[in-house]
Amino acid sequence: MKTLVILLIVFYQKFISPIKGFRCAYAVLHGGDSCSEAVKKIVRDKGPVGGYADIRARFRDCKEANETLIRNRQRRRGQNDCDECCDCDCGCDCIDACPSKKAGACDGIHCDLPDLPCDGPCDCSF
Numbered sequence: 194m195k196t197l198v199i200l201l202i203v204f205y206q207k208f209i210s211p212i213k214g215f216r217c218a219y220a221v222l223h224g225g226d227s228c229s230e231a232v233k234k235i236v237r238d239k240g241p242v243g244g245y246a247d248i249r250a251r252f253r254d255c256k257e258a259n260e261t262l263i264r265n266r267q268r269r270r271g272q273n274d275c276d277e278c279c280d281c282d283c284g285c286d287c288i289d290a291c292p293s294k295k296a297g298a299c300d301g302i303h304c305d306l307p308d309l310p311c312d313g314p315c316d317c318s319f
Contacts, residue, residue: 198241202233218259219251228255 206229217227226234231251235244 194242195236195240198236199233202229202236205229206233217255218262219255222258222262228252 210227210229217229219225219231220227225231228251232244232248235247235251238244239247241248
């Protein structure tokens with residue numbers, strides 16, 4: 194059973210994780226291993242049943258890290274941070290989403306984001 198669980202985690206890491214579009218919140222906030230890597234090590238050391246409590250604790254900690262990152266992002270938005278406010282290079286205008294740009298405080302400031310795809314609507318959800 195241990196080998197099967199580890200193989201499923203490796204499959205997830207190689208084929209699913211790269212296309213989901215985001216990183217493990219725990220690893221982003223605290224550094225170190227992603228949850229999938231940490232769980233793989235727990236399963237390798239203790240087995241899926243013996244490591245169940247540790248696995249649950251890691252996922253709980255990851256959920257808390259995600260909530261912390263969301264709060265930090267929301268707090269930054271409230272500070273009228275010009276780095277968070279940019280116009281898309283493809284002609285979309287996100288000015289309505291950024292009060293400091295409306296006030297002219299960020300005139301001439303451009304995002305350091307890579308070129309955004311221009312084949313759909315502008316995403317001003319930053």
